[in-house]
Amino acid sequence: MTNNTASAAGAGAQLAVRYLLMQGGNKIGVYVLADDLCADPRLRDLTLHSIIELLGTQHADKLEVELPRVNRVALIRASSRPGIDVDYLSGEVNAGQASIDYSRSCANLLAGVAPFAIERGLVAISGDVTPVRIFMEGTGHVAVVQVPTCGAAVQYAEAPTSDAPHSVTALFIQFLQLAGSTCGALFPTGNAVDVIDGVAATCIDNGAPMVILRAKDVGCTGLETPQALSTNEVLRDRLEHIRMHAGLAMRLSEQDRKTLPRVCLLAASARGSPIVTRTFTANKWHPGISILGAATVAAACVLKGTIAVGRADLEDGDRRPIAIEYATGTYTIYISVQGGQIGDCGIARTVRWLFNGEVLVPIDQPAQRASTRTP
Template identity: 40%
Template sequence: MIPIRASLMRGGTSKGLFFLAEDLPQDSAARDAILLAAMGSPDERQIDGVGGAHPLTSKVAIVAPSTREDADIDYLFLQVAVDKAVVSDSQNCGNLLAGVGPFAIEQGLVVPSDNYTDVRIHMVNTGTLATARVQTPEGKVNYEGDAVIDGVPGSAAPVYIDFLDVAGSSCGHLFPTGSTVDCIDNTALTCIDNGMPVVILRARDFGLTGQESPQALENNNELKAKLESIRLKAGALMGLGDVSKKTVPKMTLVSAPVKGGAINTRTFIPHRVHEAIGVLGSVSVATACVVDGTLANAYFEQAKQLPDSTVCQLAVEHPSGAFSVEMDVRGRSAIASFCVNRAAILRTTRLLMRGEVMIPTNASQNSDI
């Protein structure tokens, strides 16, 4: 067995292993073999690894000193499939991002300040930037506090994250098709990428209320087949190429809010249904809400009263609660003039365990560790 230093952390509503880049092979194939063994994939239960048998608990963050002058650290996110021998770098993860700043501070990559520390993070997957504000009283990361986020029991210290330049980060454009509404398989949809490529569809167009449980949606094989057909075509339309083996775009069914929020969502990620909604997925949906003409905008009643340039806070409802997103935008009446000045969210994180994850020798025999 080969020991490799790692920390197990919850970030937002996700959980995963955090590594220093120097502790893993540079060769991606060798690295991926190690990560599959660490998580226990491919196996639906991930019984021979530390994965939690769900995409939200089978994630990896790899952190290193930044290669950019405008960032402190580099963060590479990898999604480890549960039942397949697949490791994907095709997307960011905004939930796991909440743990990246604290991890970097604890590993000595960032020097902490006395009260709080702003960590500038280069998200390697898309080449974009985010800043995480981490509480560091007396120069030590604080994980305990009163901040509460839906989908996570209890409370913890807040981690505020500003996304600085994520519009079109994967597709090249905020609205990659150049339109607020497209049609695929006789179904209207909005394609958007403000940090996460998302296809927004109306739940009612599939005979749904939008309030179905994640389990009920996962058990609906006819629905999943329709969504996958649309997803494959939308991926090409959005400039993502063949997405049959990619985890993007995410497919989000929207409906009228039921808890006083801006909009209600159910998100396929892309084949399992999220128990909540991803951080950057919620940012993309919130962005669509404030732009006139999108499918999401039609459900956001307050949009009618918003000025063309505005700072507003939206609650994006999901199966386990709601996600608050602060938007600072201008030119929202037309996509040609629309610009996102800032998108910010609140997350929490917790260090669960640190030490060494043990890798079978046969999984690491071709690596340079």
């Protein structure tokens, strides 16, 4: 931990933690330097809980847009790994739980890691576009983020998008070597198609373990809302049965099988996109799909032999965008195929700088409510 102890009137010693509140893609999170926090994991998590509790109530009235509950944190530090600029650990803060879930890396918050690293002096600007190589500690993935830095500064231009309607930076994120990152192989069962409970399925891991089914094979159109699907208990039980069997076949650990793999139904879109998805896991339907889940679906759509073959025409050596539609939006995944295997995957995301400040947390009672000051 760096020496960032401060005193406040009428209070004892306090830990001063600088932060940026940023919107990465469609997620809002608190970005902090890992070295500004206590090295002890328990005290670190208590401090982060205190920060999240404070920021969730203090900043909503100061912003021009409605601020949803903030429950995600991004811890960033300069990396000692060869060829890597910064290490990134993302966590989800759950109310009522002392610990923070660091088991997954949020690919939306990833978009803000590179601008944060530049703003905090961890990475030097290297021209009109500055590449930042990031190691995602939660998953072991490596991403390269291209940050626009014309004029020797991160460019926060006016470019309204559905993700961020006001001041944003448009970035391109390139994911390296996603195939088999959790299961050890792109097709963990050794097959492009398996039959589980009488249903043809593609079990695939291109950043996120997924079981991909044709919606029509389980009696759906694939265009139903998650709310409508949630009322179908027979379908829920059948998909959970398929999911559990697929998890064993994909050699996922008992802990991972609580939420993985996710089941994804594919269908033709009624809104112009070639691929529409509905995602299910652990007895729940989700309105969206993760970025790495979308990258996994895109891989199934461009590789030969899967149940999704033909939904996107991609020749060997090509790289092109694949639109993956979900219930509330669309991701566009840029994907390449080399020698019949997935090359790289990328996505354009936006970053919005919402708030820059400093939180003072009492060192002797890190869990109690903090006070804040803004530079």
